[in-house]
Amino acid sequence: DVKVTQSSRYLVKRTGEKVFLECVQDMDHENMFWYRQDPGLGLRLIYFSYDVKMKEKGDIPEGYSVSREKKERFSLILESASTNQTSMYLCASSTGLAGGDNEQFFGPGTRLTVL
Amino acid sequence: DQQVKQNSPSLSVQEGRISILNCDYTNSMFDYFLWYKKYPAEGPTFLISISSIKDKNEDGRFTVFLNKSAKHLSLHIVPSQPGDSAVYFCAATTGANSKLTFGKGITLSVRP
Numbered sequence: 001d002v003k004v005t006q007s008s009r010y011l012v013k014r015t016g017e018k019v020f021l022e023c024v025q026d027m028d029h030e031n032m033f034w035y036r037q038d039p040g041l042g043l044r045l046i047y048f049s050y051d052v053k054m055k056e057k058g059d060i061p062e063g064y065s066v067s068r069e070k071k072e073r074f075s076l077i078l079e080s081a082s083t084n085q086t087s088m089y090l091c092a093s094s095t096g097l098a099g100g101d102n103e104q105f106f107g108p109g110t111r112l113t114v115l
Numbered sequence: 116d117q118q119v120k121q122n123s124p125s126l127s128v129q130e131g132r133i134s135i136l137n138c139d140y141t142n143s144m145f146d147y148f149l150w151y152k153k154y155p156a157e158g159p160t161f162l163i164s165i166s167s168i169k170d171k172n173e174d175g176r177f178t179v180f181l182n183k184s185a186k187h188l189s190l191h192i193v194p195s196q197p198g199d200s201a202v203y204f205c206a207a208t209t210g211a212n213s214k215l216t217f218g219k220g221i222t223l224s225v226r227p
Contacts (some may be wrong), residue, residue: 004158009156031213033214035217040124040219041219042121042204042217042218042219042220043159043204043217043220044217045214045215048213048214050213053181056213090158090159091157094225095213102208102213103149103159103161103164104161104213104215105149106158106159106160107158108156108157108158109156109157109158111156
């Protein structure tokens with residue numbers, strides 16, 4: 001059974017703190033993604049990675065960075081958390097095969113609140 | 116610029132009836148489309164997909180229709196069940212890479 005896990009389901013941080021969100025997949029997938037979901041805005045792509053140590057900006061990368069040191073792990077970093085980063089963060093992974101039938105598997109999400 | 120649009124934020128349907136969820140797109144390079152379902156406090160799960168070379172794909176109670184000339188697709192759920200109540204996201208990709216572009220989602224409520 002495919003599995004994407006995220007380190008925390010709920011997280012509360014203070015403005016200015018550095019925040020790490022961890023994601024691990026056990027499917028040996030090449031691709032990993034970080035999204036945030038906000039009411040009325042859907043899923044917006046923050047960063048993605050096609051391979052170890054490789055990263056590409058998504059649609060809303062400002063205020064975030066990522067790290068992929070190992071194939072199975074993709075970390076999202078908020079260098080200095082702000083209240084407008086309060087959101088649901090979703091990690092996903094998929095195989096590296098080209099083509100449309102490349103389903104992304106999602107983790108359960110981390111609800112981050114920045115006070 | 117929103118490339119995948121789900122213009123109706125919500126839909127309410129009686130149990131047993133048909134649910135029709137609509138999605139429009141603007142990027143003519145999209146050639147594969149997916150629907151995801153999301154319950155509160157859970158990650159989205161894949162539901163059904165369709166390639167641009169087809170106009171229909173069916174999986175049990177779920178059917179997706181694609182009208183390429185209109186850049187429109189729809190998800191039909193027949194018959195609708197209370198357990199189908201969730202947020203449904205339409206997504207599209209060019210197929211050249213694995214990046215998906217999502218719509219804003221539509222909240223489906225199925226009334227018993």
